[in-house]
Amino acid sequence: MKVLHYRQRIDALGTVLFVAFDEPDRLQRTLLRGLKLPYPLLVDPERSAYRAWGLGRGSVVRVWGDPRVWLRYAAEIARGERLRRPRTDTLQLGGDFVVDPEGTVVYSRPQRRDDRPPVAALLQALEHAAGESAARGRASKDA
């Protein structure tokens, strides 16, 4: 949730909607522990929205065979964090999308392995979506 560090900029451009497939009580105990989320977190335990947006499950090799996954766990251990055996579906992939004010997808980045786009790319897409819409609004007013 690195995007939360850019809340001011995001709020000037639009908003964020998070979607998770874990049950709310698990989310409270893990992801949201000590965190006050300023944006809605929607829950999709059936993963119907995940499927509709083209987000399936990765293979064990693709997800767990990625050296970046192990590097991240090594970094957590180095920080003194205790690793727990995941009790959830670690193969379910996520994704990032930007939808413009008219409801058109302007950025689409489904995960194919455990990777996420840089936050700068997401902010740029959000800026583009907000800016294009504003420009269209001005153009139609001038017409």
Place this chain on the structure above:
Amino acid sequence: MSPSGPFPGERAHPLELPDMHGNLSRLEDLRGRAVLLVFLRHAG
């Protein structure tokens, strides 16, 4: 809607899900604002 998910230029799928408190939220309710939609991986 592409089977592999929406591509840039396509209409967004009408997302409608409950939030953490059970209140139904729709992507369509945010029409008029640019939205960053983040599908998370596992909570851990």
